[in-house]
Amino acid sequence: MSNLLESILRVGMTVFIVGPLTAWVARRGARERSEATDSLDCFLVRMPAAIRTIIACCAVAFELLMLGVYVWQGVSLGEWDHELVWFGHAMALAGMAIWALLSIPRIDVDGGRILSRNAFGIRKETTFGNITRATLHTQMMRIDLFEGDRKFCSISLEGVCSLNLLARLEEEGIEVSDAVDGPMTKAGLCWSAIKPLTIVFNGMALVFSLVLAFMAVFTDEGARLLVLIPFLFLLIGVALPLVMLSMPARGILEIGRQERELGFSFSEEIASRGATGTSLVDDDWFIEISNARVVAFRRDYLKKITAHENSESGDRCTVTTRGGRKIKVYAAGSTLEDLRTWFKQGAKANCAAKISAAVDAAILGHDMAMQCRGFRAGEGLIQDTVEETIASMGYVGRVGMKDTDVEILNIMIGKTVVDC
Known part of the structure; x- marks a missing residue:
């Protein structure tokens, strides 16, 4: 009977809560995107309302859930566990703090004026004429605007009307450069790929630590809960990023294999090209970071690249090297398509050179024949x-x-x- 009740509860949760909530989020996001203006003179860049609403609802749900368990346990079992209520308070406060960090930052563009508000509610105002440059954190999906050498504001590009901001900067002639301006190295590529995940994991560790600290102050657990905080940071903030390091490390190892087989030094070759940041696409190299993975190949190392396909592990394609070895490359579908297009364009350039030589030989043969020479x-x-x-x-x-x-x-x- 308990199994039947559990099945009914699962179906009910899916039909009456999870399904409608998912549909509402999709409709809300679609409506917000449709209502977003295409104007470059007047627009607002901020986190989508659907995400902000979900986080706020989760914070309230934690509070109500713990309160419900507290009341049920007290009425049914006669045990009024006040720690449940304090735990609900702590989770609700943590959720509302995350909501504030995502909801408060915004950029309001009105003609030539830029009104900015950061996560602490501090407001600033300037004009596009005072903005000298902008830096783009590609992996973090964030852009920073600068007045001279001083940073004016920072905003996430995952919000609505973010493309309007990029287009307006281009219209104003403001250069948007890569935030990583140092020389391109294998260690730098690896860190840039894993940095977003590291920040997310450490943010999770911080939230859980604040919850434990709150519980330690207002409950009888005290110091026993505080002892767990260092272990949280070691497990979530250090151990998990180290485990995820295997994703970009595979691309770095592939660069090393290319160095050995083709007989070159990656650092010396990249330095000779003056490459900086985390992206390089030219006649010889394709280097990009996508989905915490490093995709880096030299053209003369490749023989064939298949079209990308979907798999349980994500989008992937198969790369065949000159030596016949096949490599499965995982990345975003757009990155894999760019890789294949880059490789095919190189083949077209090679074919064009052969055609040019053949046409030149044909013209020479024609000239010789017209002069009765052969x-x-x-x-x-x-x-x-x-x-x-x-x-x-x-x-x-x-x-x-x-x-x-x-x-x-x-x-x-x-x-x-x-x-x-």
Whole structure:
């Protein structure tokens, strides 16, 4: 009977609470996006109302849930456990603190004026004429605006009308640069990939620690709860980020494998290009950070890239190296599509060079024919007729170039070292 009751409760929770709440969040988000203005002169950048409402509701729900358990336990069992009420208070306060951190920050643009409010409610005002630059924290989804060398404000790009702000900055001619302006290194890429998760985990540890501290002050547990706080930070703030470090570390190890097979130094090659930050896309390199993973490949290391597909572990594609090894690359679908497009564009450029050489040879042959000049049969691959000449060239390409192709590939993958 208890199993039947539990099943009924689960179905009821899904049908009457989880389902309607999910549908409401989706409708609320869609309506807020549709109501967002496209104007670049007057708009408001802030966290979406659906997220703010959910967090506030969760805070109230914690309070009501603990209060309900407290009353039920007291009435049914005669045990009035006041610690449950204090725990509900603590969780509600923590939830409302998170709500405030997400709800209070905003940027209001009205013509040339910028009105800013930070998480502590402090208001500032300036104009676009005073904004000298902006820095974009790609992984943190945050942008900072500067007046000279002084930071004016910071706002999350996950809010509504964030694209309006970026477009307005571009319209005003204000440069938006990568917040990570130091030289690109393997350690820097790894840290940039794991930094958002580290901040989230430490934020969780801080919230739970504040709850324990609140309980320690207002309940009889006292020092026993305070002893748990260091272990919370060690477990959530340190151990979990170290476990998640395996995600970007795989990309860093792949860079090391490319260094060994192609015979180059990543730090020296990147330094010679003057690359900074966490992103580099040029004729030879594709380096991006996506979903806490480092995607970094040199063009001459790759042979084939498949179209990205969905899997239980996320979007992925398969990369085949020149040596025939297949690698599963996990990242956001857009990043994987950019990687494949970058690789195919390089192939198109190579084909274009071959076509250009062939057309140049055809024009040269035409000029020679118009001047009654040419090669005689027996010179090189030239035969008595055009058909026989084409057949001889095809034979050389089909049979004679096999060993040459092998040697070229060996040089490309670094298997053969050519002495100068």
